[in-house]
Amino acid sequence: MAKEIERAGIPTVHICTVVPISRTVGANRIVPAIAIPYPLGNPAKSNKEEKLLRRALVEKALRALETKIEEQTVF
Amino acid sequence: MRIVHYLNQFFGQVGAEDKAGTEPLVKDGPVGPGVLFQELLGPEARIVATIVCGDNYFVEHIDEATERVLAMITDYGADFVLAGPAFNAGRYGIACGAICAAVMNRLGIPAVTGMFPENPGVESFRKAIYIVETKGTTAGMRDGAAKMSRLALKLAKGEPIGSPEEEGYIPRGLRSNYFAPETGASRAVTMLLKKLKGEPFVTEYPMPVFDRVTPLPPVKKMSEITLALITTGGIVPRGNPDRMESSSATRYGKYAIGAFQGLTAKSHETVHGGYDPTYANEDPNRVLPLDVLRDLEREGVINALYPYYYATVGNGTSVARAVQFAREIAKDLISDGVQAVIITST
Numbered sequence: 001m002a003k004e005i006e007r008a009g010i011p012t013v014h015i016c017t018v019v020p021i022s023r024t025v026g027a028n029r030i031v032p033a034i035a036i037p038y039p040l041g042n043p044a045k046s047n048k049e050e051k052l053l054r055r056a057l058v059e060k061a062l063r064a065l066e067t068k069i070e071e072q073t074v075f
Numbered sequence: 076m077r078i079v080h081y082l083n084q085f086f087g088q089v090g091a092e093d094k095a096g097t098e099p100l101v102k103d104g105p106v107g108p109g110v111l112f113q114e115l116l117g118p119e120a121r122i123v124a125t126i127v128c129g130d131n132y133f134v135e136h137i138d139e140a141t142e143r144v145l146a147m148i149t150d151y152g153a154d155f156v157l158a159g160p161a162f163n164a165g166r167y168g169i170a171c172g173a174i175c176a177a178v179m180n181r182l183g184i185p186a187v188t189g190m191f192p193e194n195p196g197v198e199s200f201r202k203a204i205y206i207v208e209t210k211g212t213t214a215g216m217r218d219g220a221a222k223m224s225r226l227a228l229k230l231a232k233g234e235p236i237g238s239p240e241e242e243g244y245i246p247r248g249l250r251s252n253y254f255a256p257e258t259g260a261s262r263a264v265t266m267l268l269k270k271l272k273g274e275p276f277v278t279e280y281p282m283p284v285f286d287r288v289t290p291l292p293p294v295k296k297m298s299e300i301t302l303a304l305i306t307t308g309g310i311v312p313r314g315n316p317d318r319m320e321s322s323s324a325t326r327y328g329k330y331a332i333g334a335f336q337g338l339t340a341k342s343h344e345t346v347h348g349g350y351d352p353t354y355a356n357e358d359p360n361r362v363l364p365l366d367v368l369r370d371l372e373r374e375g376v377i378n379a380l381y382p383y384y385y386a387t388v389g390n391g392t393s394v395a396r397a398v399q400f401a402r403e404i405a406k407d408l409i410s411d412g413v414q415a416v417i418i419t420s421t
Contacts, residue, residue: 001305001307001397001398001400001401001404001418002401002416002418003286003287003288003401004397004398004401004402004405005305005401005404005405005408005416005418006288006290006291007288007405008401008402008405008406008409009291009405009409010291010405010408010409010413010414010415010416011290011291011292011293011294011414011415011416012415012416012417012418013415013416013417013418014418014419014420015417015418015419015420016418016419016420016421017134017135017420017421018134018165018166018169018420020134020137020169020195020199021165021166021169021195021420022420023199024195024198024199025195025394026286026287026288027418028288028290028291029290033419033420035131035135036095036130036131036134036135036166036350036421037092037095037131037350037351037352037353037354037355037421038354038355038361038362039308039361039362039419039420039421040360040361040362040363040364040367040419041354041358041360041361043354043357043358043361050358050361051360051366051367054360054361054364054366054367055367055370055371057364058364058367058368058371058417059371059376061417062297062371062376062377065293065294065297065415065417066293066294066295066297067293068292068293069290069293070290071290072287072290073290
């Protein structure tokens with residue numbers, strides 16, 4: 001889906017746990033996530049720490065969208 | 076001949092998604108589909124052990140899991156390794172592919188797995204290993220196991236391996252010499268004549284298909300754009316109003332989030348059948364990070380969050396469907412002036 005949305009003209013970043021799958025299907029901007037059942041969280045942490053972790057990942061994704069790339073890039 | 080068989084937690088009879096974090100373990104003899112493989116292999120080969128690893132554990136620790144599985148295979152003195160088949164299960168396909176590639180390269184013994192052509196493990200590993208083509212579901216177990224067993228025995232005995240069509244494996248992109256009854260010139264003219272007449276013909280050199288999209292230029296000013304969220308992690312309003320399937324989705328949902336500052340266990344849940352839903356149901360922001368994006372919107376880091384998000388499930392959903400969903404969603408987003416997208420996947 002990331003590839004098709006980008007093909008349609010909207011820059012897209014894929015936050016995902018299984019990076020090899022994202023590479024194979026052709027997402028251009030890839031941000032590795034935490035774990036399959038909680039890509040943007042970690043139930044072992046406190047609510048506050050977990051939200052900080054999630055924010056860091058989303059901020060990384062926004063930076064990826066602001067970065068000029070020539071080819072598929074894992075951030 | 077001694078065989079070691081690799082299975083995920085499901086086929087290895089350890090458990091479902093709640094056991095997907097299982098670390099590699101060994102069971103003696105054949106387990107689950109291994110019983111069928113043993114029957115097909117006959118008396119000349121014996122499955123001495125089955126290694127089972129959870130799909131999440133494997134793909135979240137690919138290098139370490141591969142090392143541990145390799146060490147177990149070495150301990151059992153395997154003559155060859157069978158993995159899967161993984162059908163259209165993405166994580167399982169990656170695991171089977173990584174193990175077979177490591178077995179062939181590092182232990183120097185044959186390894187065979189099986190997958191549906193759309194499994195992401197195929198694109199990653201088809202050049203390195205033998206992947207027998209299977210159906211997308213376990214309905215293809217017997218046929219896939221028969222082809223895998225036949226191919227594995229041939230490899231183990233050092234017998235010559237035929238073309239992908241003859242043996243049933245996915246083309247590896249290798250070329251080998253053979254004596255053709257007609258010269259290249261006459262075969263080419265025959266092919267051209269068929270083409271001119273509109274008759275079917277088979278090329279001898281298929282062109283590779285590289286479906287890549289050139290990366291778009293970056294977003295210039297994040298603080299001036301509207302950003303949209305999409306997830307393949309199956310987050311839907313509680314009660315699943317659109318009756319989205321838990322796997323092999325035929326639809327996606329578009330859901331209003333204008334009134335939400337974040338997602339809660341009361342407002343949203345996951346319908347995804349391919350991972351343990353406990354953590355996503357507890358706090359759906361772990362899959363669709365609405366709470367954080369609202370903060371970033373308030374702080375002016377982004378101008379606005381699009382008042383809807385889109386969701387589907389990525390497990391077992393065909394590539395053709397995913398492409399169709401994405402095209403429809405993109406059309407929607409473009410007409411509403413969305414300039415950047417975050418997709419989250421489990």
